[in-house]
Amino acid sequence: MNGSAFDAAIESAIAGDRDALNHLWHQSRRWVAAILLAHKPREADLEDLLQVVAMQVCRNISTINEPRAFKSWLRTVAVNAAREEGRKTTRRKKSMLRLVGMEHANGRQPESADTIAADSDESKRIYQAAMSLPAGYREPILLRCVRSMSYQQIGEVLELPTTTIETRIARGRRMLKELLAQQSTQAEQRVEAQQTAGGAR
Amino acid sequence: MSDQPMNSNPTNSNESNDQPVIGLPGDERDVLISRVIDGVATSTDWATFRAIAAHDPSIWGELAEIQTLHEMVCAHVEHSVSIADGVELPGGMIDDRSMRTKMDIVSRWGGWAAAAAILLVWSFGKPMTQTYNDNDPVIAGSVGTGMFLNDAQPNQAFDQYLTSGQSSGQVVGEMPEHIVIETRPMPDGTIEVLYLRQIIERRVIDHAYREMLDETGNVFTVPVKLSPQSKSSF
Numbered sequence: 001m002n003g004s005a006f007d008a009a010i011e012s013a014i015a016g017d018r019d020a021l022n023h024l025w026h027q028s029r030r031w032v033a034a035i036l037l038a039h040k041p042r043e044a045d046l047e048d049l050l051q052v053v054a055m056q057v058c059r060n061i062s063t064i065n066e067p068r069a070f071k072s073w074l075r076t077v078a079v080n081a082a083r084e085e086g087r088k089t090t091r092r093k094k095s096m097l098r099l100v101g102m103e104h105a106n107g108r109q110p111e112s113a114d115t116i117a118a119d120s121d122e123s124k125r126i127y128q129a130a131m132s133l134p135a136g137y138r139e140p141i142l143l144r145c146v147r148s149m150s151y152q153q154i155g156e157v158l159e160l161p162t163t164t165i166e167t168r169i170a171r172g173r174r175m176l177k178e179l180l181a182q183q184s185t186q187a188e189q190r191v192e193a194q195q196t197a198g199g200a201r
Numbered sequence: 202m203s204d205q206p207m208n209s210n211p212t213n214s215n216e217s218n219d220q221p222v223i224g225l226p227g228d229e230r231d232v233l234i235s236r237v238i239d240g241v242a243t244s245t246d247w248a249t250f251r252a253i254a255a256h257d258p259s260i261w262g263e264l265a266e267i268q269t270l271h272e273m274v275c276a277h278v279e280h281s282v283s284i285a286d287g288v289e290l291p292g293g294m295i296d297d298r299s300m301r302t303k304m305d306i307v308s309r310w311g312g313w314a315a316a317a318a319i320l321l322v323w324s325f326g327k328p329m330t331q332t333y334n335d336n337d338p339v340i341a342g343s344v345g346t347g348m349f350l351n352d353a354q355p356n357q358a359f360d361q362y363l364t365s366g367q368s369s370g371q372v373v374g375e376m377p378e379h380i381v382i383e384t385r386p387m388p389d390g391t392i393e394v395l396y397l398r399q400i401i402e403r404r405v406i407d408h409a410y411r412e413m414l415d416e417t418g419n420v421f422t423v424p425v426k427l428s429p430q431s432k433s434s435f
Contacts, residue, residue: 033285042420127274
């Protein structure tokens with residue numbers, strides 16, 4: 001769907017056209033998932049959050065006054081859903097204890113879709129390092145991975161100029177590289193210290 | 202966060218395009234590498250890149266390293282966000298993928314039902330209304346009150362699970378609120394409602410751990426030492 005068709009679909013969806021709304025959702029749900037990934041608590045289920053956002057879209061699409069604001073509005077809905085889940089998670093952690101051994105008793109470990117993706121220690125380490133970047137860098141880096149969204153498309157979602165998106169992606173990548181190098185150095189130092197301590201005994 | 206944008210061309214603006222600079226400030230070098238990785242580098246960017254590489258070959262290694270990081274992150278992200286393809290708007294069109302999603306949700310939330318069935322089998326074993334010898338086939342799902350689970354209405358089976366669970370101490374009770382997942386008007390004028398019923402179960406464990414986050418956001422568990430506050434259980 002090109003830009004003008006997308007804008008027309010937004011107007012139709014706001015006016016109550018269900019098919020247009022479905023089109024918009026299909027065009028947007030992958031990058032919405034990336035936004036959720038960037039902001040959700042690690043243990044929160046991505047699919048559940050997507051369902052929450054989908055519900056909000058259905059309920060509140062008619063509240064958008066300016067069709068051009070659709071993408072930033074949708075991002076805000078996703079960020080709020082992720083943050084609300086974060087608040088719930090914090091409350092749960094404060095009030096609940098983990099039942100040790102339950103997962104083993106059921107024969108499976110709890111895992112969310114994004115942790116399943118971690119298929120090797122190294123790639124998991126890199127992904128987690130990327131997720132630990134400040135949100136301002138993490139978000140465009142993740143969006144860039146969603147079907148290679150262009151800098152301009154990312155800028156429309158984040159309401160930032162294209163040049164800023166380009167700068168943040170470039171800096172974010174450098175920060176990721178430095179963070180991983182720092183982690184490797186620390187890991188080597190820990191191993192050396194353990195070896196030294198072992199030798200001293 | 203400082204977001205001073207780079208020049209549209211990361212080449213030093215004081216230099217002509219015919220004489221690209223050998224070194225670039227860190228940010229501009231990063232942008233140049235990023236443009237190459239993202240496939241948006243212009244011919245001028247490439248000329249700058251080659252000029253730098255001629256004097257500083259380490260930029261090739263840097264490019265390869267960042268490219269690899271980018272690809273590994275993207276592999277994770279693409280895999281994770283692909284789950285979105287199965288998430289439809291509520292009440293929207295239902296295709297195979299959305300049905301699979303719904304079945305996933307049902308199976309996830311249906312965990313208590315499976316647990317209840319297992320509990321029933323464990324708790325009662327053979328039905329009381331029949332006598333068995335060792336050669337009889339075991340009939341799974343009996344509920345022990347003269348009624349087989351297969352014969353019981355869902356509400357009866359559920360009530361029996363609650364009753365027997367409460368008497369054994371494994372079920373504390375059911376929460377009064379039912380959580381509505383979805384409502385859908387049916388062609389005959391009725392409304393179909395999907396909802397959750399919440400059961401509180403009790404289990405005695407040897408050790409308790411609390412989940413915490415470290416400074417990088419990783420979850421780890423910490424043993425919790427609890428002092429007895431009551432001599433009796435719930």
